[in-house]
Amino acid sequence: NKSEIQVGNLDKHAKDHYPLCMRHIHETLKANHHLKHGCRLQYLLFLKGIGLKYEDCMEFWRQEFTKNIDEDKFQKQYSYLVKHCYGKVGSMLNYSPYSCVKIITDSVGYGEQHGCPYKQWESTVLKEKLESYGLRQENAIEISEMAQKGHYQLACGKYFEYTRFKENKNVINHPNQYFDESYGAIK
Numbered sequence: 001n002k003s004e005i006q007v008g009n010l011d012k013h014a015k016d017h018y019p020l021c022m023r024h025i026h027e028t029l030k031a032n033h034h035l036k037h038g039c040r041l042q043y044l045l046f047l048k049g050i051g052l053k054y055e056d057c058m059e060f061w062r063q064e065f066t067k068n069i070d071e072d073k074f075q076k077q078y079s080y081l082v083k084h085c086y087g088k089v090g091s092m093l094n095y096s097p098y099s100c101v102k103i104i105t106d107s108v109g110y111g112e113q114h115g116c117p118y119k120q121w122e123s124t125v126l127k128e129k130l131e132s133y134g135l136r137q138e139n140a141i142e143i144s145e146m147a148q149k150g151h152y153q154l155a156c157g158k159y160f161e162y163t164r165f166k167e168n169k170n171v172i173n174h175p176n177q178y179f180d181e182s183y184g185a186i187k
């Protein structure tokens with residue numbers, strides 16, 4: 001039920017239904033009230049893909065960013081990308097959310113938080129994060145080892161299984177596919 005895709009529910013959805021890449025970005029935004037450009041783009045398009053309406057997305061972004069900067073600066077520097085992602089300005093193109101292949105192959109600079117964590121993160125960092133999210137140690141190790149061998153999307157599917165307690169039937173090819181499968185499963 002997409003009517004439940006509202007700003008007030010995003011923390012819960014991030015915990016329950018986001019793949020690790022998006023959960024990490026969401027939590028970074030909540031903690032820092034800021035995201036670098038590549039991160040903003042990856043997350044904005046995902047939010048559009050899960051069905052967050054344009055006005056709600058703008059309000060979510062505004063609420064977070066204006067905890068650090070004033071309204072005027074937000075409007076001048078940061079509101080444009082939200083409009084852009086929803087096709088409201090510029091070439092008015094309706095941009096598609098990024099697939100896993102796109103996210104995995106994109107370059108991620110030092111200090112940036114986007115990309116695919118199974119590729120980007122050191123094994124120990126990944127393992128510790130997974131354990132902090134409640135995974136059993138042996139499951140966190142299994143996922144980290146898959147990631148180390150370069151099986152990022154399979155590692156993502158395992159994370160789905162261990163957090164959703166159900167089989168991941170389709171290889172994860174898209175963060176929005178992950179969300180839809182997870183979210184649909186509880187209805």
Ligand code: SF4
Pocket residue numbers: 019020021022099100103104115116117118152153156172173174175178
């Ligand atoms: Fe995100 Fe895809 Fe990586 Fe999973 S495999 S964390 S959905 S980019």
